Amino acid sequence: MTPLEYLISGLVLAGVFFGFVAVVGIIRLPDLYTRAHATSKSDTLGTVLSLGGVMLLFGADVAAVKTALLLLFMFITNPTAAHAITRAAYEQGIEPWTADDGGGD
Amino acid sequence: MSETSARILVPVGESSTFRNTAAYATREARRVASETGEEATVHFVYPVRWQLVDEVERSASEEVADVLDRARVWAAEDLDYDDDGEIDDDGVPVSIETAVVGEDRYLFSPSDFADVLLEYARDRDLGRIIVDPEYQPGGSAPMLQPLELELSRSDRIVEEAPVDRVVERGRFPSRSNLSKALVMFGASFGFYLLLAGVLDTFNLVTGAVSAGIVTTVFSRITFRETPKAGRLLRRTGRFILYVPYLLWEILKANIEVAYIILHPSLPIDPKIQRYRAAIWDDLSVTTLANSITLTPGTLTVDVDRDSLVIHSLTGSARDGLAGGTLERAVRFIFYGRAAARIPSPRERGTVEDESVPQTPEEP
Structure with a gap:
């Protein structure tokens, strides 16, 4: 493998890692926000x-x-979508989870 | 509050019927004053949508001063003559004031405009608001009706000046001109060719046609102000400086969030905070809101009035936000070095905890 191929593999692996983190986050985190x-x-x-x-x-x-x-469009659309979803929740009066609600899990 | 009042507020902006509205307001002030013996005054108030300290927007603030000057001159002229054009020296004196409001906040929705206007009216005890029928505080966005509605919720008398509208309306939403068209055409043509990848005759011709159509349809609504080459280049240059900085912040913060998510005990402490940003126009608020969302640990939930509602995942993410480095960087892009020196939100004391509104709007 050339150094370039190492770099490419590294980037893609790191990408997969953060994709994995996102999935774990969706499962483990307590509420919509x-x-x-x-x-x-x-x-x-x-x-x-x-x-x-x-x-x-x-x-x-x-x-x-x-x-x-x-890449550029990902940078623009992803935060916009997240904003649209949480804003809808916020305007519906959905309370965010706080540390007092559940100890640790 | 009485039926009518000789203390009048007139919101001011560039408009084709403003000349007549100003005349109507001064006439009304004098008429009511001579009937009730009240002290007559007319305040022309310009709510601005951008920040006047901005070094590159100086021409805009000159425009504001110019409009207010004209209002003052016209009013003075009107006061010297009565309705039939006769010189009228013995009329009741009407004092004329001009003011600029809203420089220190981000005016966006009709209620923001109504708030600053009403605040001004309350401070100066002005009982009546006369609105110009062609008044468009929102630039390209039509907001006269909602503004009037918001204003009429107060205890002030609100009316639209009974002046003739100019029927020919080529102005909507903003006047098209050569530099708008050129920037728009250049951008869309360049983008087309970039996607096409090959510079042959077919692509050049279809690209020019498509860019032409896009320019005809959109150049009037894409830009609110005429783009100036210098400012555009400076902003683009500073934006390019901003991108690596933002990427670095994203990477750093992502690692932090990955650590939190994968940590067995999930050490999070989420909270919603309201945070008043010291930035002043649509594009920079959008940039800041998106940058905040991209930087892990903080999420822009709402842009409400002149402040951002931010959900933060951890205490350290909150501290980072209150430190104001992102905000400062965004100010640097849009307003240059001088604006970057404004103190951080923590120093300004504009961060406060926020609870979720408990009256969801019914559809």
Whole structure:
């Protein structure tokens, strides 16, 4: 394997790791607001790292530029979606979970 | 509050019928004053949607001063003549005041505008508000009716000036001009060619046609103000500086959140806080809100009035937010170095705990 291939594998693996963290977060976190943290961020970073790997794989090509654009749109749409969901919950008066609600789990 | 009042507030903005509204307001002030013997005054108030300290928006603040100057001159002119154009020296004196309000907050919704106007009216004890029928405080967004509704919820008398509207309305939503069209065309054409990937005749022609259609349809609503090349370049330059910084913040904070999520005892301490950001226009608020959401541990729940409602996952994420580095970076992009020196939210004391509104709106 060349150093570039190591780098690509590293990026994709890191992407998979953060995708995994997002899933664990959705399962473990207690309420909608905290779950939105997991989906909007760990997920974004996971996608971004994987796509970064893809970009390096393409090398200097139009496809790489398109991947970069894809990254940009992920950065814009992911937080917007999380915001839309939590805002809807907030306006419905859904109380966020706090540390007093349940000790630890 | 009596039926009518000689103490009048007129919200001011660029509008085609403002000349007549100003005339109507001064006339009404004098008429009511001569009937009731009240002291007549007309306040022309300009609610601004952006920050005047902004070094690059100086031309905008000149525009505000210009509009208010005109209002003052017109009113003075009107007071010298009565309805039939005769010189009228013995009329009741009407004092004219002008003011700019809302520089220190982010005015967005009709109720924000109504709030600053009503606050001003209360402070100066102005009992009557006359609204220009073509008044558009929201720039491209039509908000006159909701604004009037919000205003009429108060104890002040609210009315629309009975002036003729100009029927020809090429102005909606904003005037198109060459630089708007050029920026729009350039951006969409460039994007098309980027996606096409190959610069052959077919792509160039279809791209030009598509970009032309996009420009015709959207150039009037995409920009509120005419883009200026210098400002655009400076902002783009600073934005490019911001991206690596944001990526680094995202990476750092993600590792922290991954640690929390994978930690067996799940050490979280979520809380919702309201936080008044010192930024002043739509684009920078959007950038800040999205950056906050992208930075793990903090999530923008709502942009409400002039503040952001933020859900934070841990205490350390809250501290980071109150430290204000992100906010400062966003200010740097949009307003330059001087604005970056404004104190952090913690120093300003604009962070407070927030509870969820307990009256959900019925559909």
